[in-house]
Amino acid sequence: MKTLGLVKEPEFENRICFLPKEIKQLSQQFEVEIFIEPGLGERLGIPDTAYQEAGATVNDRETVLNNTDCILSINQIDDFVVNGKPNTHIGIFNMLYYPERSEKYLNKATTVYSLDLLPRTTLAQSMDVLSSMASLAGYKAVLKATAHYSGSLPMFTTAAGTLNPAKVLVLGAGVAGLQAIATAKRLGAIVEAFDVRKSAGEEVRSLGAKFVAVEGAEEAKDAGGYAVAQSEEYLKKQKQLIHERVRNANIVICTANIPGKKAPLLLEKNTVEAMQPGSVIIDMAAEQGGNCEVSQPGKTIDYNSITIIGDSHLSREVAQAASQLLSTNYYNFLKYLLQSTKEDDELLQKSKVIDNGTLTNPILINKFELA
Numbered sequence: 001m002k003t004l005g006l007v008k009e010p011e012f013e014n015r016i017c018f019l020p021k022e023i024k025q026l027s028q029q030f031e032v033e034i035f036i037e038p039g040l041g042e043r044l045g046i047p048d049t050a051y052q053e054a055g056a057t058v059n060d061r062e063t064v065l066n067n068t069d070c071i072l073s074i075n076q077i078d079d080f081v082v083n084g085k086p087n088t089h090i091g092i093f094n095m096l097y098y099p100e101r102s103e104k105y106l107n108k109a110t111t112v113y114s115l116d117l118l119p120r121t122t123l124a125q126s127m128d129v130l131s132s133m134a135s136l137a138g139y140k141a142v143l144k145a146t147a148h149y150s151g152s153l154p155m156f157t158t159a160a161g162t163l164n165p166a167k168v169l170v171l172g173a174g175v176a177g178l179q180a181i182a183t184a185k186r187l188g189a190i191v192e193a194f195d196v197r198k199s200a201g202e203e204v205r206s207l208g209a210k211f212v213a214v215e216g217a218e219e220a221k222d223a224g225g226y227a228v229a230q231s232e233e234y235l236k237k238q239k240q241l242i243h244e245r246v247r248n249a250n251i252v253i254c255t256a257n258i259p260g261k262k263a264p265l266l267l268e269k270n271t272v273e274a275m276q277p278g279s280v281i282i283d284m285a286a287e288q289g290g291n292c293e294v295s296q297p298g299k300t301i302d303y304n305s306i307t308i309i310g311d312s313h314l315s316r317e318v319a320q321a322a323s324q325l326l327s328t329n330y331y332n333f334l335k336y337l338l339q340s341t342k343e344d345d346e347l348l349q350k351s352k353v354i355d356n357g358t359l360t361n362p363i364l365i366n367k368f369e370l371a
Helices: 020-030 048-053 061-066 099-105 129-148 175-186 200-206 232-246 269-273 314-339 346-351 362-370
Strands: 003-006 033-036 056-058 070-072 087-091 110-114 156-158 161-163 167-171 190-194 210-212 251-254 280-283 300-303 306-310 352-355
Touching: 003 061, 020 033, 020 048, 020 056, 020 314, 033 061, 048 056, 087 314, 099 110, 099 352, 099 362, 110 346, 129 175, 129 251, 129 280, 129 306, 129 314, 167 175, 167 232, 175 190, 175 200, 175 251, 190 232, 200 210, 232 269, 314 346, 346 352
Parallel strands: 003 033, 003 070, 033 056, 070 087, 087 110, 167 190, 167 251, 190 210, 251 280, 280 306
Antiparallel strands: 110 352, 156 161, 300 306
C-alpha cells in the first residue's frame, strides 16, 4: 500500500474514521501518501490545514477515489466505482446482514475488509470498532432516555416530599449493555439487567445492578461473546420473565443483537402495552429487526404514551469521542495489515469479505448460494 484515500462520509454520518494524529503516525512510520477530500473534517470542526500539517494532500473527491491504493471509510461509499485498478476498501459494512453491499465489488480487482468481522480476541482488541462504538452507544442510550423521561433518575428528598429513583431495565449485558448499566447507576437509578449468558451475571453485579436470568440458556464458546439462538421452550420462559420485569420499569434499554441475523424479539406488543405511561424504550437493535416489536429504525414514536426510540447508531451523537476511538482502531488495523507477513493470518482472513473480487466469508458465500 503506497497511497491511502479518505473522502467525506454520507450526510447521515457525523463521525470520521481517521484523524490528523493517526495520519501523521501512518505517513511517518510507513511512508504512505495520504489524500483527502476537501472538508473531510468539517463536521468536527477540523480544518483541511490540520490534515495537511499532518502530512495529507487535499484533492477533489473523484481523484481521491480513483487514484489511491486503499480507501478508508465508515460506511460504504456509493460513488466509489470499482474499475480495473487493484485497490483495497476498509470500513464497517455489516455485510453479513446486508449481503447486497458486497455485490458491487465482485469480479473486480478489489479487496474488502469489514472491521465489524474482526474476531473478539486479545490481539484484535485495539482494532475492535464494535466494542468502541457499543460502549459509547450504551452511554448515550441512557442519556437519551433520560432526556425523554419526565421523571428523575436519582431519588430526591425535599421538603415537598420524596421522589423515588427510576427503575431501568437493560436487555443484553454485552459492551453496550454494561456501559448503559454503569451510566444509569451513576445517575442514581435502580438497575436490573437481563442476558442469556450466565457469564454476564458477574459483570452485571459488579456494577451494582441486579442480574435477571432464565435457567436453561444455550451458550457457545466460539460465539465471540455474543448471544446465540435459543430453544422455543427457553424463549417462552424468557418472554414471560421480561414481561414481568418490564411492567415495573420506567426505562428499558435494548441492546441484544446477533451478528448477521435478525435481532431477538424480547419486547412483544402486549409487553409494551403493559408498561406505565411516560416510560421510555431505547431499541439499539432496531436496524436488524429490533428487540422491541413496536420500534421503528431511525424513528422516535409515541405508542400508548410510551416513547420508543429505534436507533442503532447512537455513537453518531457523540461524534468527537467516537471519531477518536475509530481513528485509533483503524490505525491499529492498518499497522497490523502493513506489518503482517503471514498469508493465512487469522485476524486478516476473518475480517476480509472479498479478495480480488471473490467472496471469502463463508457465511456470505452461503447466503448468495441460497439466494
